[in-house]
Amino acid sequence: MGQRARTRTLGLWMNGMQIGTWSLARNAPDTLRYDRAWVESAQGRPLSLSLPFTPGNAPHRGEKVHAYFENLLPDSKDIRERLARRFNTGSTDAFDLLTEIGRDCVGALEILPEGKVSTGPAEVQAKPLSEAEVAQDLRGATTPQALNWGGDEDEFRISIAGAQEKTALLRVDGRWYRPRGSTPTTHIFKLPLGLIGGMKVDMRNSVENEWLCAQILREFGLPVAACEPLHFEDVKALVVERFDRAWWTPREGARRLVRLPQEDMCQALGVPPDAKYEADGGPGMDQLLDLLDGSVAQGEDKRVFFKAQLLFWMLCATDGHAKNFSLHLRPGGRYQLTPLYDVLSAYPVLGEGPGKLSPHKVRMAMAVRSKNAHWKMRDILRRHWIALGARHGVVMEDGRDVGALIDEVVARTPSVIQAVRGQLPDDFPEDVAEAILGGLQAAAERLGVGR
Secondary structure: OOOOOOOOEEEEOOEEEEEEEEEEEEEOOOOOEEEEEHOOOOOOOOEEEEOOOOOOOOOOOOOOHHHHOOOOOOOHHHHHHHHHHHHHOOOOHHHHHHHHOOOOOOOOEEEEEEEOOEEEEEEEEEEOOHHHHHOOOOOOOHHOOOOOOOOOOOEEEEEEEOOOOEEEEEEOOEEEEEOOOOOEEEEEEOOOOOEEEEEEEEEOOOHHHHHHHHHHHHHHHOEOOEEEEEEEEEEEEEEEEEOOOOEEEEOOOEEEEEOEEEEEEHHHHHHOHHHOOOHHHHOHHHHHHHHHHHOOHHHHHHHHHHHHHHHHHHHOOOOOHHHEEEEOHHHHHHEEEEEEEOOOOHHHHEOOOOOOEEEOOEEEEEEEEEEOEEEEEEHHHHHHHHHOOHHHHOOOOOOOOHHHHHHHHHHHHHHHHHHHHHHOOOOOOOHHHHHHHHHHHHHHHHHOOOO
């Protein structure tokens, strides 16, 4: 007789409540099974829109389960390989990696070994850090020790999706801490991108670039994750406040930190992370706008998504793919759009020659569709945006059509630029500011001319 396949199982928890299990056996598909008590709870909600509660609580099996968990991990092969070496997992598979680093995922999910119990929101357990210690952690973010602090099992291990080097810490009353046990992190630290790709495009000022884009979006009235560029000794990072965490004070006892359920659009649609770009088979604007038809804030969410994509075009922000939009998950399967995040402008690196992106080739992450699909920034016109918005019923709060929404963005652009200029620190790189703000103004003028 052949050897019986061994099934490995991990427990899935949200804020102290077991929601189900994730199992994997040799030559068998990933299996998600919800806990019946979770399904029947007032707080119960599916882990993902792509993995809904089922009649008779039948388990989910296969590609959508696998895709959901893959999307919790870094996209970068190099980062995943470093994690695998650090924790001696033997592979970069999602199950093996999340067995080790699944205690603090994006959203409310805690992944624990079978038999382990989450304590839920408890009093904060953390070690205070000096500036030098934070700097040391950031310098180590590209080493095999990244994303882990220490060796015993009570030390905190985190999983953060994305393609960029990053880590996370806890901030309490203005001071930084390294969490312990089940205490979550509150802020994500994003390091400069450096020279990227085979063309060695210079993104060493990505911290300042992303911060400026966030301020611009906020001045246009869009919800954006709070962030600030900070220095720790000689290391700079963009420090982003997590919107999937919130402080809660019980009637008795000290305040506690709770995790808020969310997922990115790839997870919501059951799409693996290697298909996050529409050109690679991933979702496009039409598919995401259709998904937002089911939001509890349908009109507002569709307006925010449309306006965000319009401003991505105006900012020459090329990375607005499906993983860079997320949903808050509410009880009973309800959902709505989260604040925006991860927006970078290509204007500072446009040009011809080594280390530059050609303005004639730079493309949107999702096509703007009218009769045809329009990808290249330089080919997209006002009428294409109007066709997209009209097709999905995007209107202003007072009911005026999508053309009026575009007109408002154009009209507000000079005052937005003036307001953002007033926020720039004295040491902000002038070339980055001029490229982005100048490109934004030129795009607004182009939209205005197209009336």
